Amino acid sequence: MATMNMIQALNSAHRVTMERDEDIVVYGEDAGYFGGVFRVTEGLQKQFGKQRCFDAPISECGIVATAVGMAAYGLKPVIEIQFADYIYPGYDQIVSEVAKIRYRTAGEWSMPMVIRSPYGGGIFGGQTHSQSPESLFTHIAGLKTVIPSTPYDAKGLMIAAIEDPDPVIFFEPKRIYNGPFDGHHDKPVKPWSKHPASDVPDGHYTVPIGKAAVVREGADLTVLAYGTMVHVALAAVEEDGIDAEVIDLRSLFPLDIDTIEQSVKKTGRCVVVHEAPRNTGFGAELVSLVQERCFYHLEAPIQRVTGWDTPYPHAYEWAYFPGPKRMKKALEKVMAD
Known part of the structure; x- marks a missing residue:
């Protein structure tokens, strides 16, 4: 066991899966060298190299489209959309390609990919960094939609999502990225200051998708x-x-x-x-x-x-x-x- 906040737990999930499976690639805007704007992918490029963790241009439709090709080819892309608010340029690709390819090809091709993104408010991000679009994806047949609330679940669900043969939309509540949230507060305080992070296993484990x-x-x-x-x-x-x-x-x-x-x-x-x-x-x-x-x-x-x-x-x-x-x-x- 290790003490982790949600960012650290998600980073651990990436490391564990990338060590086990060389077909996993991780990329997105600033996701490579910089380690992501919230540092979820920090250190992955240094450990696994630029071929497996790299930066993408500011083009969400391009990020999703290239992941479609990679997944169809046999790789397992885990892509980061920097904020859920930015996902809309790639929405057509997600709805028309990501969610449909297994069915359009009668199972000949699959889409083993994860689209992960910070969502929701709580960081003074304003209108274009704080939205909660989850219902737009739960309506689309062929997609799975996951939202954790604890570091333990975040790691276990992320590993399950990466190992799933079908596409998973993985929304991460950034208001509780840095530690468990003290829900008593209605004002902008540091809600994680009174609570320790969660105990999270260092190694491989999964939390089943579809189980409350x-x-x-x-x-x-x-x-x-x-x-x-x-x-x-x-x-x-x-x-x-x-x-x-x-x-x-x-x-x-x-x-x-x-x-x-x-x-x-x-x-x-x-x-x-x-x-x-x-x-x-x-x-x-x-x-x-x-x-x-x-x-x-x-x-x-x-x-x-x-x-x-x-x-x-x-x-x-x-x-x-x-x-x-x-x-x-x-x-x-x-x-x-």
Whole structure:
């Protein structure tokens, strides 16, 4: 075991897999010599050489397109989109090629590639460095979408994603890059200052894609969250004193609907929280699935706690985030109904 934050855990995942498989190549804007803007790929070029870890031009469509060719050829590209906000120029390649090639070729070609990117707010990045576009990818058949909330899960899920024969979109919540987030805060503080980083195995291990984690057991209601919002949810239920069960989805697609269904049928109440805007966010899909499968067990309407339906508000970033105060209102409403 070693003590790691999420950046270090993801870096370790790259090293472990690159040592085991010479077909893995890592690249992106500043991902080579510089080690990535958040240092996730730091030291990989020095250890594995410029042929396996290198810089790419400022062209997201070019980065994705070259990865398509590499994956079809038999390599395993792990590409970095510097911020999730920059992924849109490559979206056509992802939707039309990455997600479809296995099916268009009747399985003759596969797409063993990972598209990883920091997402969400919390670093004063403004409108073009803080978006949460996960729902745009969960809608695309042929893609898997993963979002970790802890260093341990980040490493295990990244290794699983790299070793997966199909393409994986891997979003990394940069608000908790440097250590576990103290979800009690609604203001811009150093949220990791009071908490040690997680214990993470040095070597190879995987966390299965498509399996949620029950991070807090409870009987009164179920909270569904992922990424940074897992920590916010835990803080909210602890402050409110509700015996809530908190589920970290970890994988948005494939989704562990069985764990969700089992929990909601036990508690009879459900609250969904995510940082992305409310309208057609991934929470809408979660509400629909719970409604379809657990209708006769529900004792109150399902509540959503989300970001605002506005462009990302730089000046009001910390008001935009769902926090314990906004979550508390939803929790109390569900319990009162």
